[in-house]
Amino acid sequence: MAKTPVMDGLISRTVERHLPWSVHVDLTYRCNERCIHCYLDHEDHGEMKTDEIKNVLEQLAQSGTLFLTLSGGEIFLRDDLFELLEFARSLHFDISLKTNALLIDAERARKLRALSVRRIQISIYSAEPAVHDAITKVRGSLERTLTAIRFLQAEGLQVKIACPLMKQNLMAYRNVQALAAELGVPYVLDMTITPKMDGDMSLLQLRNPAQDLLPILQDPTLNPPSSSQDSAQEAPLTTGSATSSGIESQAYEDIPCSAGHNSCYISPYGEVFPCVQMPVATGNLRQQRFEEIWFKSPEMERVRAVRESQLPVCSKCSIRQYCERCPGLAQMEGGDLLGAYERACDLAELKAGLAGVQNPISALHAQKPNTKGLCSIPSLVATPAVQAGSN
């Protein structure tokens, strides 16, 4: 959602009042692609049934949720998807979908339009079929996805491309950028590769070393000066997680992000987490009511109590302004919701260097005597910082 004064004011109010106004619900972890970077197991361990999900949606509407993101896994593998969408519409949610679009044909696009779905986010890894299909492990998937995008556009639906970047497709961001321009749709590059849900860290091998991201951080087409950005328009690049709510605001002040403050995540099994990227279990909707979990869970309260100014390491960091630390990743990668973690520090040092900071070094690296700041390239021409991706 674009940043506007109205949205900023609303975000402040919802944060102050702890209104869960943006909720991401995964309807299934099953999928018809097998993306090499995916953190899910693709099994059905007892997904919520249609009536259970409807009940959850009713509770969310009563609690004040406006923004509803339905995702997965692949949502079109749920036979009841349209029934659920219809129900969500009757509750007046603003509906966004995340899908690989393989199962969207002209008829389904028409139905999505009739149900007033506002936005459909679709992952594309490259405009070259060989690269995209090697990541999804489904031959012909790029072509099918592009055909679906055209069906959606023919219905006047808003499509957004998400492009997760890994070693296999780092420089493909340029052809994805060109493809988005050709299609006339916004796009987001996502440099986040997360560990698997079961804690398996092997996926992190797919990540580009921070230094390899320099061409992206320096690319002026991705880092337009803020003065030239129309505030009513979506910024072209966010480097945060494509899985997050997409709502960004300066209203968060001393809190790390929206997780647990005005947004949360619900799994196909009814588990509630502060964010899809924050593995802090707060309760299960099969046993408790949403409001009980949202307002009373001690874990949710613990997440809500975190203040940036009190973080043990990060609050003392001289390059904090260049950092896009995600508390969820801090938990997953560093084992501490309040802690610093290598990846965030490496990227922050790179960005600070690009902005002209001499010998930038994060507070985490400064604590370790033998660790040098990753980036010492003050001679490079400074480019404006990439927009903060935390939301």
Place this chain on the structure above:
Amino acid sequence: MKGYIVRNPKLAWREVDGEMVIISPEDSQVHELNETASLIWKHADGRSLEEIAERISTEYEVSLEAARADIGELVTTLEQKQLVFVATEVKG
């Protein structure tokens, strides 16, 4: 006061602190209504404008004429923004 008012069914909306927040799925435009406009919106389910004027007159303890005048202006604005539709007759 003539006419019947109904919300644009395509819109998404929720009440935040007594005020309506409305989003249009076509252009992602966000609208925030003030208290009186929110009240009109809540009742805009096909009922008559006269009935809404009566409610507002009672709720805010203002004369029916003053309520009608207020509503008239607000409804025109809501209609221009395509947030509501006003019909002269209820469709059977």
